[in-house]
Amino acid sequence: xxxxxxxxxxxxxxxxxxxxxxxxxxxxxxxxxxxxxxxxxxxxxxxxxxxxxxxxxxxxxxxxxxxxxxxxxxxxxxxxxxxxxxxxxxxxxxxxxxxxxxxxxxxxx
Numbered sequence: 001x002x003x004x005x006x007x008x009x010x011x012x013x014x015x016x017x018x019x020x021x022x023x024x025x026x027x028x029x030x031x032x033x034x035x036x037x038x039x040x041x042x043x044x045x046x047x048x049x050x051x052x053x054x055x056x057x058x059x060x061x062x063x064x065x066x067x068x069x070x071x072x073x074x075x076x077x078x079x080x081x082x083x084x085x086x087x088x089x090x091x092x093x094x095x096x097x098x099x100x101x102x103x104x105x106x107x108x109x
Contacts, residue, residue, distance in 0.1 A: 008052075 013021060026032035027046055034046040076084060089106070096104035 013024065016024075023034060024046065027034055027048060030048050030050070033048075033051070035042045036044040036046065093104050093106060096106075
Protein backbone atom coordinates (compact mmCIF):
# COMPACT_ATOMS: atom_id res chain seq x y z
CA UNK A 1 0.00 0.00 0.00
CA UNK A 2 1.29 3.45 -0.88
CA UNK A 3 0.88 6.53 1.29
CA UNK A 4 -2.21 7.24 -0.81
CA UNK A 5 -4.03 3.95 -0.27
CA UNK A 6 -4.18 0.44 -1.65
CA UNK A 7 -3.57 -0.55 -5.25
CA UNK A 8 -6.27 -2.36 -7.21
CA UNK A 9 -6.13 -5.71 -8.97
CA UNK A 10 -8.57 -6.95 -11.63
CA UNK A 11 -9.69 -10.59 -11.42
CA UNK A 12 -11.85 -12.26 -14.05
CA UNK A 13 -15.03 -13.56 -12.41
CA UNK A 14 -14.86 -16.76 -14.46
CA UNK A 15 -11.48 -17.58 -12.90
CA UNK A 16 -13.07 -17.80 -9.44
CA UNK A 17 -15.20 -20.83 -10.21
CA UNK A 18 -18.94 -21.52 -9.93
CA UNK A 19 -19.15 -21.37 -6.11
CA UNK A 20 -17.67 -17.88 -5.96
CA UNK A 21 -19.84 -16.74 -8.86
CA UNK A 22 -22.92 -17.92 -6.97
CA UNK A 23 -21.83 -15.99 -3.86
CA UNK A 24 -21.32 -12.85 -5.93
CA UNK A 25 -24.85 -12.76 -7.38
CA UNK A 26 -26.12 -10.61 -4.52
CA UNK A 27 -23.20 -8.25 -4.87
CA UNK A 28 -23.62 -7.95 -8.62
CA UNK A 29 -27.31 -7.11 -8.20
CA UNK A 30 -26.41 -4.45 -5.63
CA UNK A 31 -28.42 -6.17 -2.89
CA UNK A 32 -25.52 -7.12 -0.62
CA UNK A 33 -21.85 -6.80 0.19
CA UNK A 34 -19.77 -9.84 1.05
CA UNK A 35 -17.60 -9.69 4.15
CA UNK A 36 -14.64 -12.05 4.04
CA UNK A 37 -13.34 -13.50 7.29
CA UNK A 38 -10.16 -15.13 8.52
CA UNK A 39 -10.16 -16.83 11.92
CA UNK A 40 -13.59 -15.34 12.58
CA UNK A 41 -12.50 -11.73 11.95
CA UNK A 42 -13.72 -9.66 9.02
CA UNK A 43 -10.66 -8.83 6.93
CA UNK A 44 -12.10 -7.66 3.60
CA UNK A 45 -15.28 -6.93 1.71
CA UNK A 46 -16.56 -7.45 -1.80
CA UNK A 47 -18.84 -4.66 -2.96
CA UNK A 48 -20.28 -3.23 -6.17
CA UNK A 49 -18.35 -1.19 -8.69
CA UNK A 50 -20.32 1.86 -7.57
CA UNK A 51 -19.11 1.28 -4.00
CA UNK A 52 -15.55 1.02 -5.32
CA UNK A 53 -16.00 4.32 -7.17
CA UNK A 54 -17.25 5.92 -3.96
CA UNK A 55 -14.17 4.63 -2.13
CA UNK A 56 -11.93 6.00 -4.89
CA UNK A 57 -13.55 9.43 -4.55
CA UNK A 58 -13.09 9.31 -0.77
CA UNK A 59 -9.45 8.23 -1.21
CA UNK A 60 -8.82 11.10 -3.62
CA UNK A 61 -10.45 13.61 -1.27
CA UNK A 62 -8.33 12.34 1.61
CA UNK A 63 -5.19 12.39 -0.54
CA UNK A 64 -5.90 15.95 -1.69
CA UNK A 65 -6.41 17.09 1.92
CA UNK A 66 -3.30 15.31 3.21
CA UNK A 67 -0.90 16.17 0.39
CA UNK A 68 0.11 19.61 1.73
CA UNK A 69 1.02 18.05 5.08
CA UNK A 70 2.87 15.17 3.44
CA UNK A 71 4.80 17.64 1.28
CA UNK A 72 5.86 19.58 4.38
CA UNK A 73 6.75 16.35 6.16
CA UNK A 74 8.96 15.24 3.28
CA UNK A 75 10.93 18.49 3.55
CA UNK A 76 11.73 17.72 7.20
CA UNK A 77 12.33 13.97 6.83
CA UNK A 78 15.98 14.26 7.89
CA UNK A 79 15.32 16.43 10.95
CA UNK A 80 15.21 14.52 14.26
CA UNK A 81 11.76 14.33 15.86
CA UNK A 82 12.99 15.90 19.10
CA UNK A 83 14.28 18.93 17.21
CA UNK A 84 10.98 19.33 15.34
CA UNK A 85 8.98 19.07 18.57
CA UNK A 86 11.19 21.70 20.26
CA UNK A 87 10.74 24.10 17.35
CA UNK A 88 6.97 23.57 17.32
CA UNK A 89 6.80 24.28 21.06
CA UNK A 90 8.77 27.50 20.56
CA UNK A 91 6.45 28.57 17.75
CA UNK A 92 3.34 27.86 19.85
CA UNK A 93 4.74 29.89 22.76
CA UNK A 94 5.61 32.78 20.42
CA UNK A 95 2.19 32.87 18.75
CA UNK A 96 0.24 32.58 22.01
CA UNK A 97 2.39 35.23 23.65
CA UNK A 98 1.64 37.57 20.73
CA UNK A 99 -2.08 36.70 20.89
CA UNK A 100 -2.45 37.27 24.65
CA UNK A 101 0.02 40.14 24.98
CA UNK A 102 1.89 38.55 27.86
CA UNK A 103 4.42 35.74 28.16
CA UNK A 104 2.71 32.41 27.65
CA UNK A 105 3.60 29.64 30.11
CA UNK A 106 2.70 26.26 28.62
CA UNK A 107 1.54 23.46 30.92
CA UNK A 108 3.84 20.97 29.19
CA UNK A 109 7.07 22.62 30.32
